[in-house]
Amino acid sequence: MSDETSSKLQRNLLLVAAVSLLLWGGFREAFSDRLGQSVSNAALLRVGFVLLACWVALPVIRRPAAWLPPGATAVVVILIGAAVFQPKLLLVLIPLFSSLLALGAFIRFFRSS
Numbered sequence: 556m557s558d559e560t561s562s563k564l565q566r567n568l569l570l571v572a573a574v575s576l577l578l579w580g581g582f583r584e585a586f587s588d589r590l591g592q593s594v595s596n597a598a599l600l601r602v603g604f605v606l607l608a609c610w611v612a613l614p615v616i617r618r619p620a621a622w623l624p625p626g627a628t629a630v631v632v633i634l635i636g637a638a639v640f641q642p643k644l645l646l647v648l649i650p651l652f653s654s655l656l657a658l659g660a661f662i663r664f665f666r667s668s
Contacts, residue, residue: 562613569610576603627656 580599
């Protein structure tokens with residue numbers, strides 16, 4: 556099986572899973588006696604929406620963004636984690652990571668020329 560066929564199959568399976576979870580959660584919510592109070596219905600709907608977002612983003616994920624520095628995604632994940640656990644730490648981390656990314660771009664610029 557070629558890589559492109561495998562990618563299309565994965566994307567189609569992702570869409571089927573997302574739609575089935577959304578329909579299942581929607582029907583259970585519609586025909587439930589306790590509207591909006593079922594944790595399992597909410598979980599089905601949330602996971603369905605996340606899978607639908609992944610289905611939309613899958614073609615973009617396959618090719619790397621050329622404008623994004625190599626370490627930027629790791630920096631964003633670290634900053635989000637810091638914001639969740641210790642928001643005051645962002646006052647130090649944002650300038651630190653910004654300067655590191657700028658230094659990396661500076662070095663890459665001179666290394667390529």
